[in-house]
Amino acid sequence: MDLTVRPRRLRSSTLLRKMVRETRVDPSSLIYPMFVIEGSNKVEEIPSMPNQFRYTVDEMDRKLDALLKAGASSVMLFGIPSHKDEVGSQAYAEDGIVQQALRHCKEKYPELYLMTDVCMCEYTSHGHCGVLCGDYVENDKTLELLAKTALSHVQAGSDMVAPSDMMDGRIRAIRELLDENGYVTTPIMSYAVKYASSFYGPFRDAAGSAPSFGDRKSYQMDYHNLREGVKEAMLDVEEGADIIMVKPAMSYLDVVRELRPLIDLPMCAYSVSGEYAMVKAAAEKGWIDEEKIMCEMAASAFRAGTDLYITYYAEELAECMKKGLIG
Ligand code: PBG
Numbered sequence: 001m002d003l004t005v006r007p008r009r010l011r012s013s014t015l016l017r018k019m020v021r022e023t024r025v026d027p028s029s030l031i032y033p034m035f036v037i038e039g040s041n042k043v044e045e046i047p048s049m050p051n052q053f054r055y056t057v058d059e060m061d062r063k064l065d066a067l068l069k070a071g072a073s074s075v076m077l078f079g080i081p082s083h084k085d086e087v088g089s090q091a092y093a094e095d096g097i098v099q100q101a102l103r104h105c106k107e108k109y110p111e112l113y114l115m116t117d118v119c120m121c122e123y124t125s126h127g128h129c130g131v132l133c134g135d136y137v138e139n140d141k142t143l144e145l146l147a148k149t150a151l152s153h154v155q156a157g158s159d160m161v162a163p164s165d166m167m168d169g170r171i172r173a174i175r176e177l178l179d180e181n182g183y184v185t186t187p188i189m190s191y192a193v194k195y196a197s198s199f200y201g202p203f204r205d206a207a208g209s210a211p212s213f214g215d216r217k218s219y220q221m222d223y224h225n226l227r228e229g230v231k232e233a234m235l236d237v238e239e240g241a242d243i244i245m246v247k248p249a250m251s252y253l254d255v256v257r258e259l260r261p262l263i264d265l266p267m268c269a270y271s272v273s274g275e276y277a278m279v280k281a282a283a284e285k286g287w288i289d290e291e292k293i294m295c296e297m298a299a300s301a302f303r304a305g306t307d308l309y310i311t312y313y314a315e316e317l318a319e320c321m322k323k324g325l326i327g
Contacts, residue, residue: 018324022303023299023302023303024327025298025299025302025321025326025327026321026327027070027071027072027073027317027318027321027322028071028073028074029302029307029308029309030072030074030308030309030310030311030314030317030318031072031074031075031076031115031268031308031309031310031311031314032067032072032074032075032076032310032311032312032314032315033075033076033078033117033310033311033312034055034060034063034075034076034077034078035052035053035054035055035078035080035206035207036054036055036056036057036060036077036078036079036080036097036098036100036101037054037055037056037080037082037097038056038080038081038082038097039056039082040056040057040058040059041056041058041059042054042055042056042059043055043056043059046202046205046206047205048201048202048205048206048273048277049202049203049205049206049273049276049277049280049312050280050284051280052206052276052312054080054206057097057100057101057104060101060104060105061108063315064105064109064112066315067314067315067318068109068111068112070314070315070316070318070319070322071318071319071321071322072314072315072317072318073111073112073113074112074113074114074115075105075112075113075114075115076115076116076117076162076310077098077101077102077105077114077115077116077117077158078098078117078122078207079091079096079097079098079101079122079123080097080122080206080207080208081096081097081122081123084122084123084124084125084208085123085124085125086124086125086126086131086132087124087131087145088120088121088122088123088124088131088145089123090123091118091119091120091122091123091145091149092145092148092149092151092152093152094152094156096152098116098153098156099152099153099155099156100156102114102116102153102156102157102158103156103157105157106156106157113159113160114157114158114159114160115158115159115160115161115162115189116153116158116160116161116162117162117164118146118149118150118153118161118162118163118164118165118174119146119163119164119165120142120145120146120149120165121165121207121209121211122207122208122209125212126211126212126213127204127208127209127210127211127212128211128214128216129142129164129165129166129167129216129219130142130145130146130165130167130219131145135213135214136218137167137218137219139167139168139169140169142165142167142170143167143169143170143173144173146163146165146167146170146173146174147170147173147174147176147177147178148177150163150174150177150178150188151174151177151178151181151183154178154181154183154186155181158186159186159187160186160187160188160189160242160243161174161178161186161188161189162188162189162190162191162245163188163190163191164191164194164247165191165219166191166194166216166219166220166221167219168235169239170190171188171190171235171236171239171240171241172239172240174188175188175239175240187242187243188240188241188242188243189241189242189243189244189245189268190236190241190243190244190245191245191247191270192232192233192235192236192241192244192245192246193221193229193232193233193244193245193246193247193252193255193259194220194221194245194246194247195220195221195222195223195247195248195252196215196216196217196220196221196222196223197220197223197247197248197272197274198274199248199250199251199272199273199274199275200248200272200273200274201273201274201277202273202274202276202277203272203273203274206273223251223252226254226255226258229246229255229258229259230258230259230262233259233262233263234262234263237263237265241265242265242266243265243266243267243268243308244259244263244265244266244267244268245267245268245269245270245310246259246267246268246269246270246306247269247270247272248270248271248272248274248275249269249270249271249272249275249297249301249306249309250271250275250297250300250301252269253269253300253301253304254304256269256301256304256305256306257304257305259305260304260305266307266308267305267306267307267308268306268307268308268309268310269301269304269306269308269309269310270310270311271297271298271301271309271310271311271312271313273312275297276311276312276313279293279294279297291316291320291325292325294313294316294317294320295317295320295325295326298311298313298317298326299326299327
């Protein structure tokens with residue numbers, strides 16, 4: 001048989017396959033999104049996200065311990081306040097829920113890297129990601145509140161802030177306020193290319209943050225667009241973002257792939273609540289192998305070019321990496 005090139009030669013054993021593997025993964029690339037609620041002594045399961053919970057500050061430790069033990073060492077905190085108002089004032093309150101969680105984690109877990117989601121939608125009574133002028137989400141007024149929120153997170157102990165609102169100019173506004181206050185070394189991860197996606201459904205149940213009218217299409221991106229994603233990413237690079245995120249992950253890996261050669265910054269992909277919920281639901285029915293699917297989804301995001309991966313499976317993935325099931 002005249003066949004000199006035989007790709008199967010390099011697939012002949014587990015050891016060799018591992019030697020020639022192109023995509024290497026490490027638990028330090030994983031970020032775990034965590035929901036914090038007010039009160040004490042409560043761990044509430046999120047119905048549309050089995051095995052994911054909302055924690056009161058005093059109950060966070062068990063999950064944090066488990067994450068650290070598995071080898072995952074960064075979290076993205078989301079606050080769910082008990083009181084919401086028109087201007088989302090609990091987002092930047094000194095004793096707001098995220099601020100309380102940050103102080104707790106900073107003191108008890110110095111080895112944990114603390115990131116915080118900066119947005120208004122969990123805090124506003126109308127569920128939109130900014131302040132309203134009639135039915136319109138006012139861009140420039142919102143910037144002030146976002147910057148104030150980011151500053152209050154950093155003052156409470158956040159190591160990195162991640163604005164997810166999709167207002168124009170928020171990276172610059174946040175960078176300026178942090179710098180003026182002496183936080184020149186605190187990085188900003190921008191949810192730069194964030195699509196208006198139905199994959200966020202379960203998150204909105206978890207955070208009670210579904211908009212009370214309309215949708216988010218006047219600020220989050222139209223999912224038919226790729227060039228616009230490049231524009232968004234480039235603008236945020238210019239404004240001083242330190243990391244560029246694409247969100248969701250699974251259906252948007254073409255965007256990660258497109259941006260990778262264009263951007264000199266680390267990139268992040270967020271495997272969102274709907275992706276998690278779909279895997280869970282199919283696994284519960286016995287239709288797919290949850291662990292294998294979770295590994296395959298993560299590897300594909302890294303293969304597309306992301307450096308960081310936000311996932312509700314952070315603990316399980318870190319365990320799989322240890323066992324050599326991925327990576
Ligand atoms: C806040 C925010 C959302 C998510 C992350 N930050 C919800 C939204 O934009 O509606 C979604 C995360 C997920 O679905 O896992 N703006």
